Amino acid sequence: MRAVRELLTEGLQRLAIEHSAEQxxxxxxxxxxxxxxxxxxxxxxxxxxxxxxxxxxDSLAGLPVLRGLSPLGTVLxxxxxxxxxxxxxxxxxxxxxxxxxxxxxxxxxxxxxxxxLLGLRNVEVLRQDLRRLRRLPAGSRRFELVTFRAFTPLxxxxxxxxxxxxxxxxxxxxxxxxxRIEAELAEACLGPGEAGVVRLEVPFxxxxxxxxxxx
Numbered sequence: 234m235r236a237v238r239e240l241l242t243e244g245l246q247r248l249a250i251e252h253s254a255e256q257x258x259x260x261x262x263x264x265x266x267x268x269x270x271x272x273x274x275x276x277x278x279x280x281x282x283x284x285x286x287x288x289x290x291d292s293l294a295g296l297p298v299l300r301g302l303s304p305l306g307t308v309l310x311x312x313x314x315x316x317x318x319x320x321x322x323x324x325x326x327x328x329x330x331x332x333x334x335x336x337x338x339x340x341x342x343x344x345x346x347x348x349x350l351l352g353l354r355n356v357e358v359l360r361q362d363l364r365r366l367r368r369l370p371a372g373s374r375r376f377e378l379v380t381f382r383a384f385t386p387l388x389x390x391x392x393x394x395x396x397x398x399x400x401x402x403x404x405x406x407x408x409x410x411x412x413r414i415e416a417e418l419a420e421a422c423l424g425p426g427e428a429g430v431v432r433l434e435v436p437f438x439x440x441x442x443x444x445x446x447x448x
Contacts, residue, residue, distance in 0.1 A: 237264070238282055244290040244436040249297065256324050259351045260289060266350060267315055276315040292318030292382065294433040295407060295444050296325055296369050302378065302403050303445075305329055309376040309397060311363055312336075312384035316344055318407060319380070322357045330355055331341045332376070336362045367396035375399040382407035387445065388421035394447075404447040414443055423447065 238261055245252050268280060279287050295318065299305065308320025308328055315332035323331040333356065335341045344358045359366075366374060377399045384390070385407060394404050408414050411430065418428055433442040 237285055240282055240437070241285050241289060244285065245293070248290070248294060248405060250293060250325065252325070256308040259324055259418065260321065262350060263316070263320060263438055264289065266347055267343075270346075271315075274343075276343065277317075282437075286435065288315070288317050289321055291407070291433075291435050291438065291442060292321040293325070294435045294442065295405065296322060298313040298431050298433075298444055298446075299326075299378065299380075302405075304377040304399075304401065305362045307399065308378045308380065309334055311379060311390075311394065313344060314340055314346060314383075315360075318382050320344070320347060320353075320356070322380075323353055324342060324351075327355060327379075331357070332374075333358045333367065334361060334363060336360065363390060363397070367393045375402075377402040378405060379403070380405045380407070380439065386420070387417040387423070387447075391421050391423075391447075406445040406447075407444050408443050410441045411443060414422045414445060418445070 241260060242257060264284065269377045271277060277288060308329050308331045310331065310333050312317050313335045316333060319331055319333045333344050335344060335358065338360065341358050341360045348356045348358060374397060376397055379394055379398050398404060414430055427448060429446045431446065433444060435442050
């Protein structure tokens with residue numbers, strides 16, 4: 234267990250993310266809780282070192298880019314699942330109000346448990362589907378940052394994602410290979426003026442990872 238914790242610490246250092254002992258401890262408690270639930274429910278297909286690299290460090294690799302976006306007061310993590318990227322981001326964006334959108338009752342119960350365990354007052358778990366959320370009255374639930382990871386191809390839910398986006402906000406998708414991203418952008422009819430692609434270097438991963446930023 235110590236080796237896994239040290240891997241997380243070194244990963245944060247490689248990403249140049251300053252962190253307190255309390256933030257590191259919160260990430261570790263989150264990881265251990267996920268490992269415990271995962272043995273029964275298989276929320277993610279990873280454990281130990283693989284879990285830290287593919288989920289925790291992958292989620293946090295986008296943090297320096299996200300911090301450069303403005304405004305960033307309200308964040309929606311769509312299809313949050315086991316909490317990625319929303320929960321790790323919430324730990325390092327304490328000034329943002331983060332909503333984890335998850336329609337699965339079992340996953341939402343896990344997220345509630347982690348939020349309570351870590352005492353995250355800036356996080357809300359919302360049991361709802363994105364398409365239902367978009368049908369709420371205009372302005373009632375709009376977010377300055379809408380993010381997701383392994384949720385959907387861009388074209389499939391782009392209209393719904395835009396419907397919950399606040400004016401001047403950004404949609405940020407965590408994606409993999411650049412070739413696949415280019416195909417998704419073409420399918421969604423998103424040109425260079427509407428979407429940008431930022432390469433991420435996830436420590437210890439050795440695979441292509443990118444952020445797609447839609448204005």
